[in-house]
Every structure is written in C-alpha cells, then in structure tokens.
Amino acid sequence: MSRKVSVRKSVFAADEQYAFKIREMFKDKGILMLNIIGSPGAGKTTLLEATLKSLPFKAAVIEGDVATSRDAERISKTGTPVIQINTQGGCHLEAHLVWKALQDLPMEELDIIFVENVGNLVCPAEFDLGEDYKVAVCSVPEGPDKPLKYPHLFFRAGVVLLTKVDFLEHFNFDKELFWGDVKKLNPHAAQLEVASPVGKGMDAWFEILEKWLVEKRR
Numbered sequence: 001m002s003r004k005v006s007v008r009k010s011v012f013a014a015d016e017q018y019a020f021k022i023r024e025m026f027k028d029k030g031i032l033m034l035n036i037i038g039s040p041g042a043g044k045t046t047l048l049e050a051t052l053k054s055l056p057f058k059a060a061v062i063e064g065d066v067a068t069s070r071d072a073e074r075i076s077k078t079g080t081p082v083i084q085i086n087t088q089g090g091c092h093l094e095a096h097l098v099w100k101a102l103q104d105l106p107m108e109e110l111d112i113i114f115v116e117n118v119g120n121l122v123c124p125a126e127f128d129l130g131e132d133y134k135v136a137v138c139s140v141p142e143g144p145d146k147p148l149k150y151p152h153l154f155f156r157a158g159v160v161l162l163t164k165v166d167f168l169e170h171f172n173f174d175k176e177l178f179w180g181d182v183k184k185l186n187p188h189a190a191q192l193e194v195a196s197p198v199g200k201g202m203d204a205w206f207e208i209l210e211k212w213l214v215e216k217r218r
C-alpha cells in the first residue's frame with residue numbers, strides 16, 4: 001500500500017517538472033497559454049472556433065480528447081495550427097503530453113496557445129499544465145449549481161465563462177445563484193456570459209485575452 005502511494009507521488013513530481021519547463025519556456029518567449037476546462041459539450045471547441053475566426057493575435061491549439069481527432073479537424077478549418085492529443089482512456093491532460101505536442105507547433109510565430117482539456121469538470125483542474133490561466137467553461141443547460149458541486153475548477157480559474165446564454169430563458173437558469181457561488185469560491189475570477197456562435201460576449205473575452213497577453217509581455 002505505501003509503495004503504491006510513493007509511485008503515484010513520483011509520477012506527480014515528474015509531471016510537475018514538465019509543467020515547470022513549459023512555464024519557463026513561455027516566460028522567455030512571451031507566449032500566453034490557457035487551459036480550457038469544462039464538461040463534455042459545454043461549448044469549449046465552439047468558443048475556440050469563434051475566437052480564432054476574429055482573434056487579432058497568432059494562436060495555436062492543443063486538443064485533448066480520449067479518442068478521435070474531431071475537435072482538431074474543426075479547429076483546422078479556421079486555418080489555425082492544431083495538435084490533437086488522444087489520452088486513450090485518460091480523463092485529463094498531463095504536462096508531459098502537452099510538452100510533447102508543443103514540439104510540433106511553430107512556436108516562434110505565436111502569441112497565444114489554447115489547450116482544450118478533456119471534457120471533465122473534475123480532475124483536469126488538479127493537473128498543472130504550465131498554463132498562465134485556467135479558463136472554466138460552464139453552459140446554461142448544465143444548470144446553475146455546478147460551481148459549488150465541482151469547486152476545484154472554479155476556485156482556480158482566471159475566468160469563468162457561462163456559455164449558451166442564448167438558452168437562458170428555456171432553462172430557468174438562476175444566474176444570481178450561479179455567479180454568487182462563483183464569487184464565493186473565487187472573488188478574483190473574471191465573469192463572462194457568451195453565446196459564441198452568435199458573437200455575444202466575445203468582445204469582453206477578447207479584452208481579457210489582450211490584457212493577459214500585455215501583462216505577460218510587460
């Protein structure tokens with residue numbers, strides 16, 4: 001039993017080294033890296049598609065999924081460099097996988113790297129990928145109670161995006177409850193409401209990206 005625990009610890013420690021290496025490399029290069037986390041279907045890839053279509057910065061994407069290259073194919077249609085990681089059953093990305101994927105990106109030309117984590121509200125929040133910020137994505141149809149039920153992600157997020165706000169009236173969604181709970185968990189996280197397919201909330205999202213990029217390069 002004690003042996004099992006120590007093996008797990010050393011695996012964690014090895015992965016932390018990769019997160020450290022990624023953070024150091026991007027500090028030098030002035031590249032902003034974001035770790036996008038939310039349930040399957042929350043709207044992460046749709047947000048990225050809409051973002052990449054009008055983003056005034058050079059971006060690349062790393063897609064994490066258990067299987068298939070479907071999200072990478074969607075991103076590729078925007079003309080953005082993208083690498084797909086398949087975790088073969090793993091329910092979150094780890095830094096060593098991201099490190100390997102980064103070797104295939106044209107890093108000298110980039111301003112921002114978006115990493116779409118495996119769809120999951122739980123463990124992706126626990127694994128440092130070397131990112132500057134975690135982006136929590138939660139959609140209206142999931143219901144307003146998710147922040148308190150899955151607090152770790154919201155606790156650590158630099159921004160919380162409520163997606164699919166074009167559905168608000170159909171889902172009897174209590175926005176005050178949702179944002180009140182987010183604020184209790186994390187008073188510093190920026191709060192955004194978006195419906196990315198129709199462009200709602202995208203200007204505020206771009207302002208945050210620009211602010212973070214300027215801060216990173218200061």
Ligand SMILES: Nc1nc2c(ncn2[C@@H]2O[C@H](COP(=O)(O)OP(=O)(O)O)[C@@H](O)[C@H]2O)c(=O)[nH]1
Nearest residue numbers: 040041042043044045046163164194195196197
């Ligand atoms: N109406 C509406 N549909 C959305 C929105 N965002 C995503 N969707 C839809 O939700 C589904 C799942 O989105 P996707 O981006 O693949 O979710 P992911 O699994 O988090 O990457 C797709 O059918 C999208 O078209 C939104 O803001 N409004």
Ligand SMILES: [Mg+2]
Nearest residue numbers: 044045071116
């Ligand atoms: Mg996706």
Ligand SMILES: [Zn+2]
Nearest residue numbers: 091092123124
């Ligand atoms: Zn996991």
